[in-house]
Amino acid sequence: MGTMNTSQNPNAFPLWSDEPAEKDLLAFRAVAETVADAIFDDDLDPIAIGLSGAWGSGKTSVLELVVAEIDARSQGFDGKVLVVPTQPWRYDPAVGPKESLIAEVLGALNGEFNESDPVGKAGLETFKKLVRKVNWTKAVKMAARTAVTLQLPQLDDVFGLVNDDPESLEGEKGMTEFREQFQELLADPALQHVSRVVVLVDDLDRCLPDTVVETLEAIRLFLSAKGMSFVIAADEDRVAEAIQQKFHTSDGDKDDESPAKLYLHKIVQTTIPVPALSRFDTEAYLFLLLGKAGLEDDDYEKLVAQCNELRISGGGLDAVEVAEGSALADHLVTAARLTPILYEKFHGNPRRIKRFLNDLNVRQSIARRRGFDLKPDAVAKLMVLERILTDDFEQVLDWLATNQLRDKLEALDLVANGPGTKAEPEAAPATATQDKPASKAKRTVAAAEDVAPPSSDEGFTDTLRRWARLPPALDAAAISGYLYLAASFAKIEVIDSGLPERLRDLASSLTSSLKVDRSGITDASLQALPETDARTLVSFLGRRTRDQPTIQKFSVESLLRIAVAQPAVAADVIAALKSVRGVDVEAATVLKLRPLDADMYGPVLEAWKSGAKLEPVVNSITVVEKAWDTRGN
Numbered sequence: 001m002g003t004m005n006t007s008q009n010p011n012a013f014p015l016w017s018d019e020p021a022e023k024d025l026l027a028f029r030a031v032a033e034t035v036a037d038a039i040f041d042d043d044l045d046p047i048a049i050g051l052s053g054a055w056g057s058g059k060t061s062v063l064e065l066v067v068a069e070i071d072a073r074s075q076g077f078d079g080k081v082l083v084v085p086t087q088p089w090r091y092d093p094a095v096g097p098k099e100s101l102i103a104e105v106l107g108a109l110n111g112e113f114n115e116s117d118p119v120g121k122a123g124l125e126t127f128k129k130l131v132r133k134v135n136w137t138k139a140v141k142m143a144a145r146t147a148v149t150l151q152l153p154q155l156d157d158v159f160g161l162v163n164d165d166p167e168s169l170e171g172e173k174g175m176t177e178f179r180e181q182f183q184e185l186l187a188d189p190a191l192q193h194v195s196r197v198v199v200l201v202d203d204l205d206r207c208l209p210d211t212v213v214e215t216l217e218a219i220r221l222f223l224s225a226k227g228m229s230f231v232i233a234a235d236e237d238r239v240a241e242a243i244q245q246k247f248h249t250s251d252g253d254k255d256d257e258s259p260a261k262l263y264l265h266k267i268v269q270t271t272i273p274v275p276a277l278s279r280f281d282t283e284a285y286l287f288l289l290l291g292k293a294g295l296e297d298d299d300y301e302k303l304v305a306q307c308n309e310l311r312i313s314g315g316g317l318d319a320v321e322v323a324e325g326s327a328l329a330d331h332l333v334t335a336a337r338l339t340p341i342l343y344e345k346f347h348g349n350p351r352r353i354k355r356f357l358n359d360l361n362v363r364q365s366i367a368r369r370r371g372f373d374l375k376p377d378a379v380a381k382l383m384v385l386e387r388i389l390t391d392d393f394e395q396v397l398d399w400l401a402t403n404q405l406r407d408k409l410e411a412l413d414l415v416a417n418g419p420g421t422k423a424e425p426e427a428a429p430a431t432a433t434q435d436k437p438a439s440k441a442k443r444t445v446a447a448a449e450d451v452a453p454p455s456s457d458e459g460f461t462d463t464l465r466r467w468a469r470l471p472p473a474l475d476a477a478a479i480s481g482y483l484y485l486a487a488s489f490a491k492i493e494v495i496d497s498g499l500p501e502r503l504r505d506l507a508s509s510l511t512s513s514l515k516v517d518r519s520g521i522t523d524a525s526l527q528a529l530p531e532t533d534a535r536t537l538v539s540f541l542g543r544r545t546r547d548q549p550t551i552q553k554f555s556v557e558s559l560l561r562i563a564v565a566q567p568a569v570a571a572d573v574i575a576a577l578k579s580v581r582g583v584d585v586e587a588a589t590v591l592k593l594r595p596l597d598a599d600m601y602g603p604v605l606e607a608w609k610s611g612a613k614l615e616p617v618v619n620s621i622t623v624v625e626k627a628w629d630t631r632g633n
Helices: 031-041 059-074 098-112 118-131 147-151 174-188 209-224 235-249 259-267 279-291 297-313 327-345 351-371 376-387 390-402 405-417 438-450 464-468 475-489 501-510 515-518 523-527 531-549 549-565 568-576 587-591 598-609 615-632
Strands: 047-050 081-086 194-202 227-232 270-273
Touching: 031 047, 031 059, 031 227, 031 270, 047 059, 047 235, 059 081, 059 227, 059 475, 081 098, 081 531, 098 118, 098 194, 098 209, 147 568, 174 209, 194 209, 209 227, 209 235, 209 390, 235 259, 279 297, 279 327, 279 351, 351 376, 351 475, 376 390, 376 475, 390 405, 390 438, 390 464, 390 475, 405 475, 405 531, 464 531, 501 515, 501 531, 501 549, 515 549, 523 549, 531 549, 531 568, 549 568, 549 587, 568 598, 587 615, 598 615
Parallel strands: 047 227, 047 270, 081 194, 194 227
Antiparallel strands: none
């Protein structure tokens, strides 16, 4: 379903168009071959076949495969197979749908007459008589030629073809005469080289009820002629709904077909369903879409063939031959991780899967340009939350707004994966870990799906727990910027409703990376704060620093200023500083305590010391302790 548009930029992210695929990535060739079997079966001539599936299920891709199959079977076949594609939903609304379809079929046949041959000339005269049977006044304005007149055969005088008799094609007599004359035309010696006319009708389910019914009536006109075949690619239920709306028919009895379905099946003899993708098909489709970038055509053909062989043999994608550590191995892992949720939530719909990947690539491109250097599997996991689990996405944004993201993610990971099973988190670029080998990572996914999460009072939804089991583990500091970006795309405001509006600008300035913003908040303005507001502000700054430790360079400085300006809330400041985990504290932050009172800030230093891991931080703690000891002596 569609081809990939790649840029010359090696860092560009590929996008897939919505046009039909040139290669069969969906294993629909079996469906196309079945359609072709019916078209070439003389016992079924003439025939109208339905190709039914939901929007985005790949019907147009199947039609493309049908055309390829017809071309292949026509080689050495006795007589030409004339293929006429049409899309009724693109018909000019000012033109009658019935006349539009008839014009397309007759226009295609017009090109088959050899005017230099007497037989061809005689056949063309028969053809002209048939054209005059159509009431073209429905489609052609007398003043000018429209799109339909351009489709009409190049006859002596187009305007001489106009028939103002309203009964020319509408009445039963007129329709019978048209059928008879069309049968005679196809049997004419001038067209003896044409063995079949195959009309491929696409997107009928997108049309208004009037267009649906008139198109079906036009098909019915042709179906008595030997050598005529129609393949109607549309969601059968939607077409039936359009018929029902047009004729105002009932739904029918529970065990019987509705009148609308009976009407449709009077024209369409059999319907071949386009199958939804299986779980394996979904994983293979994801892998093939992801894996196209960077592969030569021959190598990609081999990859598609491998997947098709595994589909037939019942094997898994673990058997696909990819080099460990290669881009294809990474794509195999990503496909395995995304498949469980996408298969379930998108119901095997190829268009929705492709759209998700396009959205993922666009989002990753924007995120990287905004400085959020997350790995593709981390962005994919966040995209699942944002685009599929929308209620849970808003819950996570609320955690972000209320500065609980880190604690909530860790609690969610514990609930979802249990103690001791936590994966390495998606860290900042400097400490990013490498992906595990493909096969091991895939086993991790499968195992995670079968683990029943332990009971918890956290109140996490089942969908959130399931999402948390999708690798990789995410760190709040690494993903917070992306979440703000995603919220802006979704037009969701990330505001801590627990912080009074009167304090929001103040809190924003105190955590700003711009010195001019922070210095704009004077000591006098901090002293003037009511004590309750000061406590609320300290609590907010403490939660924000614990949740987003990257702001500590600014927020810790502001907390220390508040402790001086508001001695009554000094204990709150101490508690806020202690809540920042030692593993997240930076060396420069520790050194801010050196000139301060050891008795007051000693508990803070002890709390940080117990969790400190990095050597620069440990050394800074030692420097502060020695400074305090020296002053004490």
